[in-house]
Every structure is written in C-alpha cells, then in structure tokens.
Amino acid sequence: MHSEFRWRVFSRQEAVLVLATVVWGATFLIIHIAVQYSGPWFFVGMRFITAGLISALLFVRILKGLTLREIWAGVAIGVMIFLGYGLQTAGLQTLNSSTSAFISALYVPLVxxxxxxxxxxxxxxxxxxxxxxxxxGLILLADPGSVGFTFGTGEIVTIASTVPIALEIILIGWFAGKVHLGRVTVVQLLVAGFLGxxxxxxxxxxxxxxxxxxVIASVGLGLASCMIQLAMNWAQKSVSPTKATIIYAGEPVWAALIGRIAGDRLPPVAIVGAxxxxAGSLASELRPRRRRKTVTSTDVLENAGH
Structure with missing residues (x-):
C-alpha cells in the first residue's frame, strides 16, 4: 500500500515571515547589549544610515524619479522613525529586552x-x-504589588516611543498610492539616520x-532591515493580511524567549500582562473585512526599516 502524505506547517512564504519576526524579536536583546557600549542616539544614527545607504545602492535606478512630494513623505516618516526607535533604544539602556518588546507592542492598538x-x-x-x-496588560507588566507600580525611566520612555511608531504607520497609509514607496523608504531611512x-x-x-x-550590531541591523524588507515584500504577495498579522504578533514573544535564554526573568504577573x-494587539488587528481599506500595523511592514 503506497500513499503520499505531505505535512506542512508553513508555506515557504509564511516561513520567511516567521524568520523575519524571530530576527525582529532578537533585535531587542542585540540593541540592549549594544547601547551598553554606545549612546542610543549614535546607535540609531548608525543603524538607519547603514540601512539607508544599502537601500540607496539597491534601488539606485529608481531614485532618479524622486519627486518633492516623495522627499516630504520620506522626511515626515523618517522623523517618526527617528523618534520612535530612538526612544525605544534609549529605553533599552535600562530596560530588559523582554519588557521592552512587550511594551513596544502597544503601538498596534494605538494606530x-x-x-x-x-x-x-x-x-x-x-x-x-x-x-x-x-x-x-501594561498595568500587570509593571508588576504592581505592595510597593506599587515599578515604572521607571526606561518603561516611560518606551511607552512614549509607541506614539511616533504608530504615527509612522498612519503616515505610510496616508502617502500610500500617492508616492513611490521604494524611493520614500530610502529617504526615510537616511533622514532617520541623519537625525540620530x-x-x-x-x-x-x-x-x-x-x-x-x-559596529557589528548597528551595521548588522541596518543590513538585516534591508534584506528582511525584500523578503517580506516577496512573501506578503501570497500571505493573507490576517495570517501575516498573527505571525507578526509573535515578535515580542520571540523577544521574550530569546531574552529568557539570555537571563531575563519576568515575574508571573508580568508574564500575564505580556x-x-x-492578545490586545491581535484583537485590535483581526477585525472583519470592510469595504474600504483601513491602515493597520501590517501596512508599515511593507515600508519601514524595522
């Protein structure tokens, strides 16, 4: 008796998105370590200038058509990237990577x-x-107890970072269809790096x-941003937004797992909060399909130097 049986958990495209999410999750620990050797704003400058220069080299031919509107769009989005990831990086000086990743996920319901x-x-x-x-979840992540909330500077700065990250997503949705996103991506990365x-x-x-x-952390993250972006653009052509959202929601989970291996320890109540x-991020994203497209956090993944 002969039968052919194929068992597949993920398609190739979905596997690429899972791998991208794992890499994103790892960036929190990488940055946490790197900013013990470099100031956060210098690191942000190195990271995004590297990503911008590599993107410019890859897409040099399309840059010839750069318009004033695309420059304006790139500057506006780049400012949000600079503020969002700059504050997030500053928070990682004192905050462990697991907590930072879960707090950062708050940008999803903020959109x-x-x-x-x-x-x-x-x-x-x-x-x-x-x-x-x-x-x-945020309240529980602060581990309230007999001594009250344990929010420090790192937590507050990271919470603040979610606002410009959410605004970045909204701006990308606003400019979508009006500009060439490839050219805008190059501009926004260079602007974010320059401002850093x-x-x-x-x-x-x-x-x-x-x-x-x-050096390795900033250049490596800059290179990874470009390579992952290309892979994601390929993968998301055949992966539904719903599936992509579920996969991307695993970013802080992967960050926590990697942080755990590195020695991060969250108390039980904080784990429940995380x-x-x-769950809140998923609930805010997995909404019924509407006639008119609304901007969600997955939109940013097609244009941001995550």
Whole structure:
C-alpha cells in the first residue's frame, strides 16, 4: 500500500515571515547589549544610515524619479522613525529586552485610536477590546504589588516611543498610492539616520569609543532591515493580511524567549500582562473585512526599516 502524505506547517512564504519576526524579536536583546557600549542616539544614527545607504545602492535606478512630494513623505516618516526607535533604544539602556518588546507592542492598538483622532475613523468593537486588554496588560507588566507600580525611566520612555511608531504607520497609509514607496523608504531611512547623529550632541552624548559590539550590531541591523524588507515584500504577495498579522504578533514573544535564554526573568504577573498585550494587539488587528481599506500595523511592514 503506497500513499503520499505531505505535512506542512508553513508555506515557504509564511516561513520567511516567521524568520523575519524571530530576527525582529532578537533585535531587542542585540540593541540592549549594544547601547551598553554606545549612546542610543549614535546607535540609531548608525543603524538607519547603514540601512539607508544599502537601500540607496539597491534601488539606485529608481531614485532618479524622486519627486518633492516623495522627499516630504520620506522626511515626515523618517522623523517618526527617528523618534520612535530612538526612544525605544534609549529605553533599552535600562530596560530588559523582554519588557521592552512587550511594551513596544502597544503601538498596534494605538494606530486605530490615533486614526480616530486624526481622520475621524471610529474604531470598531474589537479595537476597543484590544485597547482594554493591552492597557490591563501594561498595568500587570509593571508588576504592581505592595510597593506599587515599578515604572521607571526606561518603561516611560518606551511607552512614549509607541506614539511616533504608530504615527509612522498612519503616515505610510496616508502617502500610500500617492508616492513611490521604494524611493520614500530610502529617504526615510537616511533622514532617520541623519537625525540620530544630529541628536548626539543635543542629548549630551559623546561619540563612543570604537567597539566591535556597536559596529557589528548597528551595521548588522541596518543590513538585516534591508534584506528582511525584500523578503517580506516577496512573501506578503501570497500571505493573507490576517495570517501575516498573527505571525507578526509573535515578535515580542520571540523577544521574550530569546531574552529568557539570555537571563531575563519576568515575574508571573508580568508574564500575564505580556500575554494580554499580545492578545490586545491581535484583537485590535483581526477585525472583519470592510469595504474600504483601513491602515493597520501590517501596512508599515511593507515600508519601514524595522
């Protein structure tokens, strides 16, 4: 008796997205280690200048058609990348990678709320459920106990970083269809990197002493951003937004697993809070299909230097 049986957990495209999410999860620990050797703003400058220069080399032919509107779009989005990932990186100086990743996931339910404020697009019921779950999760992640909340500077700065990251997504949705996203991507990465370097003296940072730690980390993340972007653009042509959303929601989970291996330890109540944040992110994204497309966090993944 002969029968052919194929057991496949993921398609090749889905496997690529899972791998990209694992790499994203690992970036939190990588950055946490790197900023012990470099100031956060210098590191952000190195990371995004590298990504921008590599992108410019890869897409040099399409840059010839760069328009003023695309420059404006790239500058606007680049400012949000600079603020969002700059604050996130600053928080990682004192915050462990697991906690940072879960707090950073709050940008997902923030997107529809900010869309409501900016575009008067009323959020659906699932969005409110997601926001509620995420808020409760954030409180539990602070591990409230007899001594009260344990939010420090790292947590506060990381919470603040979710606002510009959410605005970055909204801006990408706003400019989509009006500009060439490839050219805008190059501009936004270069702008984010330039602003990172500009912030070094303003923040009172010093150019760090040479260390292979921050060199390999910043250049490696810049290269990874470009390579993952190309792979994702290929994969998302055949992976549904719903599946992609579920896969991307695993980013903080992977960060926590990698952080655990590196020695991070979250108390049980914080783990429950982290799970609620992930559940809230999923609930706010997995909404019924509507006639008109709304901007979600997955939109940013096609254009951002994550």
């Amino acid at each position: 529809p709320l900010l869309q409501w404020v900016v575009f008067r697009k009323r959020p659906g019921m699932l969005t409110w459920v997601g926001v509620t779950l995420a808020f409760i 370097f500009l912030a070094v003296p303003l923040a009172g940072e010093q150019v760090p002493e040479f260390s292979w730690v921050w 799970m609620l944040i992930v």
